[in-house]
Amino acid sequence: MEKTNSKRPRKRNVAVDDIHKFQLVADPQISPDGQNILFAKKHVGEKNNYVTNLWIVPTDKGEPRQFTSGGKDGHARWSPDGETIAFLSGREKPKSQIFTIPAAGGEATSLTSFPEGSIGSFQWSPNGKQLAVSFRKTEEEWTDEAKKARDESGESIPARVIDDMYYRLDGDGYFNSARFALYIVDVETGTHRKLFDRDTIGWFTYDWSPNSKELVVSCNTHRDALLKWWKHDLYRVDAKTGKARKLAGLPEGSKSTVKWSPDGKRIAFAGVDGKELWGVHNTRLYTCDTDGKNVRDLTGHGEYCLSATSISDTAEAVFEDVFAWSNDSRRVYMNFGWHGGTHIVSVDAKAAGSDITFHTKGRKTVSMGNFSSDGKRVALSVGDQTTLPEIAVGEFAAGDGKVKSKTRTRFNAALLSELELSAPESHWIDSTDGTKVQVWLMKPPGFKPKKKYPAVLEIHGGPHAQYGEAFFHEFQVLAAAGYVVVFSNPRGSKGYGEEHCAAIRGQWGQADWDDVQAVTAFMQQQPFIDDKKMGVMGGSYGGYMTNWVIGHTHDFAGAISDRCVSNLVSMVGSSDLPLVPGEYWDGNSWDNTEAIWEQSPLKHFGNVKTPTLVIHSEGDLRCNVEQSEQVFAALKLRGVPTRFVRYPTTTSHGMSRQGPPDLRKHRLGQILDWWAKYLR
Numbered sequence: 001m002e003k004t005n006s007k008r009p010r011k012r013n014v015a016v017d018d019i020h021k022f023q024l025v026a027d028p029q030i031s032p033d034g035q036n037i038l039f040a041k042k043h044v045g046e047k048n049n050y051v052t053n054l055w056i057v058p059t060d061k062g063e064p065r066q067f068t069s070g071g072k073d074g075h076a077r078w079s080p081d082g083e084t085i086a087f088l089s090g091r092e093k094p095k096s097q098i099f100t101i102p103a104a105g106g107e108a109t110s111l112t113s114f115p116e117g118s119i120g121s122f123q124w125s126p127n128g129k130q131l132a133v134s135f136r137k138t139e140e141e142w143t144d145e146a147k148k149a150r151d152e153s154g155e156s157i158p159a160r161v162i163d164d165m166y167y168r169l170d171g172d173g174y175f176n177s178a179r180f181a182l183y184i185v186d187v188e189t190g191t192h193r194k195l196f197d198r199d200t201i202g203w204f205t206y207d208w209s210p211n212s213k214e215l216v217v218s219c220n221t222h223r224d225a226l227l228k229w230w231k232h233d234l235y236r237v238d239a240k241t242g243k244a245r246k247l248a249g250l251p252e253g254s255k256s257t258v259k260w261s262p263d264g265k266r267i268a269f270a271g272v273d274g275k276e277l278w279g280v281h282n283t284r285l286y287t288c289d290t291d292g293k294n295v296r297d298l299t300g301h302g303e304y305c306l307s308a309t310s311i312s313d314t315a316e317a318v319f320e321d322v323f324a325w326s327n328d329s330r331r332v333y334m335n336f337g338w339h340g341g342t343h344i345v346s347v348d349a350k351a352a353g354s355d356i357t358f359h360t361k362g363r364k365t366v367s368m369g370n371f372s373s374d375g376k377r378v379a380l381s382v383g384d385q386t387t388l389p390e391i392a393v394g395e396f397a398a399g400d401g402k403v404k405s406k407t408r409t410r411f412n413a414a415l416l417s418e419l420e421l422s423a424p425e426s427h428w429i430d431s432t433d434g435t436k437v438q439v440w441l442m443k444p445p446g447f448k449p450k451k452k453y454p455a456v457l458e459i460h461g462g463p464h465a466q467y468g469e470a471f472f473h474e475f476q477v478l479a480a481a482g483y484v485v486v487f488s489n490p491r492g493s494k495g496y497g498e499e500h501c502a503a504i505r506g507q508w509g510q511a512d513w514d515d516v517q518a519v520t521a522f523m524q525q526q527p528f529i530d531d532k533k534m535g536v537m538g539g540s541y542g543g544y545m546t547n548w549v550i551g552h553t554h555d556f557a558g559a560i561s562d563r564c565v566s567n568l569v570s571m572v573g574s575s576d577l578p579l580v581p582g583e584y585w586d587g588n589s590w591d592n593t594e595a596i597w598e599q600s601p602l603k604h605f606g607n608v609k610t611p612t613l614v615i616h617s618e619g620d621l622r623c624n625v626e627q628s629e630q631v632f633a634a635l636k637l638r639g640v641p642t643r644f645v646r647y648p649t650t651t652s653h654g655m656s657r658q659g660p661p662d663l664r665k666h667r668l669g670q671i672l673d674w675w676a677k678y679l680r
Contacts, residue, residue, distance in 0.1 A: 059408065075121065132215055165578060360394075425440065455533070575622055576622055
């Protein structure tokens with residue numbers, strides 16, 4: 001009898017190059033009959049690019065299959081009758097368009113013929129005859145055609161003549177005075193017409209009325225909308241004439257995502273009460289009558305925030321509010337982060353102050369798509385700290401209302417089965433004043449309790465976001481390289497109530513620094529961590545706090561400051577989203593700088609001795625590269641070991657998540673090299 005080898009194949013450590021093997025899914029959309037889920041799947045292509053196509057999988061039995069092959073397809077939506085699928089595609093450069101394809105399969109055809117520009121989103125009308133589309137036309141002198149003409153004639157790139165403070169956005173680039181407007185597209189002919197363009201910044205949201213005759217639009221028509229973000233109103237807009245009527249009596253404050261109830265009687269919107277400019281207060285769920293009366297705050301009595309977002313490098317950092325009405329208009333289902341997880345919850349739409357019901361629980365990230373027509377099924381993507389997201393179908397159980405999810409794809413199962421992953425351990429520690437702070441600790445594969453390991457503290461960006469129960473490639477790479485990885489959600493983070501988040505409003509480097517010190521002490525107390533070989537790193541606000549740490553302690557043997565904030569005085573005017581005097585921080589950048597300079601890490605750089613790697617993208621419009629230039633110059637002038645890694649103008653603030661694959665790998669290589677030099 002032939003002998004067989006019963007030993008399992010030896011697993012390998014996670015590698016930087018595994019980025020080429022990840023299959024990332026997003027935007028699940030269930031068909032109206034609940035029988036199929038449509039989704040986008042992205043992977044790294046052969047030409048250092050990302051390939052995104054639409055796939056479809058049955059909700060009960062059957063394997064997923066590729067549905068489109070354009071390579072740049074996404075934002076797919078079922079028609080109300082389930083017969084047609086519309087989606088965005090960039091397959092025909094330079095004009096991205098909306099395409100349609102029969103749900104049963106066939107050739108995709110271009111529906112729209114917008115000029116060169118950007119399509120933000122679209123929605124089917126409930127009767128299936130029209131699409132509402134947000135679109136921004138590119139100014140003529142900045143089109144590809146104009147560029148080609150200049151190249152042929154030898155003309156220079158034109159100057160940008162700017163009158164409005166909002167003329168650029170990180171990840172979007174420079175658009176000058178162009179703005180998104182709302183258009184209507186006829187599904188039969190593909191013709192489009194502008195319907196509504198009163199939003200002076202272009203960040204409006206919209207939803208159809210159930211009878212397809214109107215749309216409700218949340219927008220800001222103030223001439224200084226970027227500075228007066230709370231000046232949001234709701235308008236009812238006639239879908240034929242464009243005649244708009246403002247809903248009177250709504251509370252002052254930002255109003256983002258808006259949705260009409262299926263019975264046509266109420267409108268729900270996410271908002272923040274008062275003059276809140278920047279994510280400190282909880283985003284609440286409100287409803288009102290269709291004339292703006294009888295406003296109800298459905299979630300303000302609790303600690304939950306609709307815009308609490310978990311950060312990872314294997315999913316987009318989406319700070320949008322996700323919610324949906326039940327088909328009987330009695331409840332509203334929401335998706336938000338809490339204690340590191342992301343879950344589906346709901347609230348009674350009829351009465352303010354009702355209990356919020358959690359339909360999913362546990363250490364995982366459950367991202368909600370849409371619901372089937374009968375409201376019994378919901379499209380999901382589900383993942384956790386050792387599992388890349390996969391597509392699932394959720395069904396509401398009778399009685400307790402729990403969502404039972406069934407995973408329908410396993411794109412990454414084979415890869416994950418061969419990897420020796422580190423499963424983060426969750427801990428709660430006390431900060432200096434007794435505040436509870438959640439901390440995760442990842443041990444290297446093959447961990448030996450009696451051995452001493454170097455350790456890396458990761459600090460998240462935002463700051464009003466959260467680390468959580470999501471797969472983080474960078475963390476796994478560091479653990480695989482032999483480091484204990486520690487990450488936490490100090491005060492300023494979302495997902496722990498408004499008081500926890502608002503504790504650092506205009507006061508960076510105080511309560512958050514107390515919590516980071518508590519996490520540092522937690523690391524030093526671990527018998528398996530070599531407290532002489534600890535490093536600290538972070539990006540964006542995490543870069544700010546890394547800069548703050550090295551200016552206030554010498555506990556760390558090395559640091560990595562990535563796309564950082566270093567000088568709040570210069571940050572006021574160099575960011576795409578300017579810091580409005582008195583709204584978040586006290587003072588300004590010209591004649592009242594004391595408060596923001598005191599909170600600027602650069603002020604404290606006379607104390608820095610820690611070798612520091614500085615990373616930044618020249619195309620970063622959120623935290624301008626000048627912030628890192630100041631760090632690098634100060635460290636060089638002081639004789640502190642440092643290196644500056646600058647990525648090109650074609651990359652943005654989100655380079656570590658969305659940048660070109662080769663540059664993302666280069667960044668991870670630089671990080672590993674730095675830690676090998678200073679922590680080994």
